[in-house]
Amino acid sequence: MEQRILGRTGLNASLMGLGGGGHSRLGMAKDKSESEIIRIIHSALDAGVNFIDTAEAYGTEPVVGKGIAAWPRDQLILSTKKSPGRGLNEDEIRHSVERSLGNLGTDYIDIYHLHGVPPKEYSSIVEQAYPVLEVLQQEGKIRFIGITERFERDTGHRMLEQALDDDLFDVVMVGLNLLNQSARRSILKRTQQMNVGVLIMFAVRSALSDPARLKEVMALLKAENQVADLPEEGALDFLVADAGADSIPDAAYRFCKHEEGVHVVLSGTSNIDHLADNIRSLDREPLPEATLHRLHEMFGEVDSVSGS
């Protein structure tokens, strides 16, 4: 598994980050047993994944803690998050951090994020939470402070633009996929200049793993006049038919891997076979230049859907 330096954190992160949230929550959202979930975690670790993302809101911290219990802590990068809606005063933040530490069975969190921050609430959330996070960082409970956007509603990255203006965060988590490539313009250019670590979410999500959802998203884009000339049905079939991708998810993960400025591509799954496929995809060569060009032509101006 390829490793990349996560910007100014200097952490050596695996290109794939195992995602503990999304619609699958490692299988918790799909009634998988704890042992099946732990098999997914072990399988990722055995393949060289050293980055695991979870959050207090996902409910997956405890199973991640069990899955990594026998793994050397210094070979892991653990990323978890505080939901602003669960309280932001000093006691509440401390309580969340202590609970996450207990759930994960560790005494430090590598990256602690403010989770899903809406653009309008950015200033007040950061004003309340950031000074407390800095103290926790000085105490050694958190190594780096990150922030994640609410991509489903903030599809044009308005919150992260503010965060980059302030330059308080060592790591950002941003939505990017071949349907909404807008992060390239607004976020990835700046993170590269600022050497901020970049985690990609929504590489596949629903629209790129479920043909029925893709059709709905295409209809939406056509109605908004964002992709006027494209068919609703089968718009991405060429990725497999002509471009040599094994599947649309295969193309989608490779699309993100080869985007400049990307450090970690998060992959969420409840299915151990999908995990193996996704590891293989992230090991593969870029999509052909002509395919990338076609995808840029098709969706390069879109910034109104998340692909969820």
Ligand SMILES: NC(=O)c1ccc[n+]([C@@H]2O[C@H](COP(=O)([O-])OP(=O)(O)OC[C@H]3O[C@@H](n4cnc5c(N)ncnc54)[C@H](OP(=O)(O)O)[C@@H]3O)[C@@H](O)[C@H]2O)c1
């Ligand atoms: N604001 C935030 O902070 C935020 C928001 C969203 C996500 N995240 C983080 O980002 C991670 C990634 O997002 P995500 O989980 O939505 O991940 P994703 O990798 O974009 O998409 C995962 C979805 O695609 C399906 N899938 C995965 N591999 C597949 C394959 N090879 N073939 C067919 N379907 C496949 C999964 O279903 P199966 O279970 O069937 O594989 C799952 O429903 C999350 O887990 C979470 O850690 C953070």
